[in-house]
Amino acid sequence: xxxxxxxxxxxxxxxxxxxxxxxxxxxxxxxxxxxxxxxxxxxxxxxxxxxxxxxxxxxxxxxxxxxxxxxxxxxxxxxxxxxxxxxxxxxxxxxxxxxxxxxxxxxxxxxxxxxxxxxxxxxxxxxxxxxxxxxxxxxxxxxxxxxxxxxxxxxxxxxxxxxxxxxxxxxxxxxxxxxxxxxxxxxxxxxxxxxxxxxxxxxxxxxxxxxxxxxxxxxxxxxxxxxxxxxxxxxxxxxxxxxxxxxxxxxxxxxxxxxxxxxxxxxxxxxxxxxxxxxxxxxxxxxxxxxxxxxxxxxx
Ligand code: C5P
Numbered sequence: 001x002x003x004x005x006x007x008x009x010x011x012x013x014x015x016x017x018x019x020x021x022x023x024x025x026x027x028x029x030x031x032x033x034x035x036x037x038x039x040x041x042x043x044x045x046x047x048x049x050x051x052x053x054x055x056x057x058x059x060x061x062x063x064x065x066x067x068x069x070x071x072x073x074x075x076x077x078x079x080x081x082x083x084x085x086x087x088x089x090x091x092x093x094x095x096x097x098x099x100x101x102x103x104x105x106x107x108x109x110x111x112x113x114x115x116x117x118x119x120x121x122x123x124x125x126x127x128x129x130x131x132x133x134x135x136x137x138x139x140x141x142x143x144x145x146x147x148x149x150x151x152x153x154x155x156x157x158x159x160x161x162x163x164x165x166x167x168x169x170x171x172x173x174x175x176x177x178x179x180x181x182x183x184x185x186x187x188x189x190x191x192x193x194x195x196x197x198x199x200x201x202x203x204x205x206x207x208x209x210x211x212x213x214x215x216x217x218x219x220x221x222x223x224x225x226x227x228x229x230x231x232x233x234x235x236x237x238x239x240x241x242x243x244x245x246x247x248x249x250x251x252x253x254x255x256x257x258x259x260x261x262x263x264x265x266x267x268x269x270x271x272x273x274x275x276x277x278x279x280x281x282x283x284x285x286x287x288x289x290x291x292x293x294x295x296x297x298x299x300x
Pocket of ligand 1: 028138
């Protein structure tokens with residue numbers, strides 16, 4: 001068995017997030033079109049006497065290191081299934097914005113699961129890893145598979161999607177996170193009394209992904225959680241205006257926010273938009289990344 005295993009896991013942006021009415025279990029049915037993008041966390045698993053988490057990176061202080069961390073829960077879930085001790089040291093090198101709507105916590109859960117599977121030699125089949133991911137959280141299965149996919153149910157039932165080219169993005173991070181349950185709660189408040197249609201993927205959006213057409217994708221981007229995120233964080237409207245005024249094809253809130261995502265026509269345009277956002281004072285910083293990116297991958 002290896003002494004330690006490192007797994008690299010991408011962030012995601014939702015190019016479409018169609019949200020239905022709240023279900024009896026409190027979750028919302030979704031048509032969730034995920035695209036993995038090239039901002040990564042790395043999770044390193046090393047044998048240890050007990051389960052321990054450490055975190056490095058600029059936002060390390062914001063990441064819980066107790067049993068609530070999805071990486072810890074992933075290791076515990078795999079160990080329980082295989083009747084072994086969850087003794088492992090998980091080190092998270094964090095680069096994905098924390099509580100930003102880019103599935104950073106989900107990435108760490110998927111990464112820890114794959115790393116522990118390799119470290120312990122459990123050899124869990126892919127379907128079992130995906131089932132554990134779905135128990136950990138709605139976005140965790142996508143962090144494992146990466147690429148692009150349509151998520152139905154609460155987002156965990158995935159159909160991989162074909163993508164005909166690379167898309168260039170700018171991600172503007174904000175100070176402070178937004179809580180996903182709070183944003184869904186605000187969605188419920190804003191839609192109370194209205195008929196919420198069943199969520200469906202937009203054919204024009206799936207076509208744009210398939211053909212790799214950035215202009216068409218920009219015209220089809222949508223996020224039903226955006227009004228709720230803007231209601232809780234009105235300053236994001238100014239960030240969105242700044243990115244599109246700087247030349248982005250379109251901008252939207254990433255998932256439940258508060259990170260905003262801007263699609264650009266090419267890499268040079270992405271660098272220009274990022275520079276304009278950084279000097280605008282409307283965000284904490286801006287990062288450039290392309291998608292689709294591969295899912296959780298053992299890199300050492
Ligand atoms: O699945 P996950 O733990 O990431 O979900 C966090 C919270 O986000 C849920 O407790 C719920 O409030 C909300 N959520 C939802 N519908 C979804 C996914 C998440 O209401 N499809």
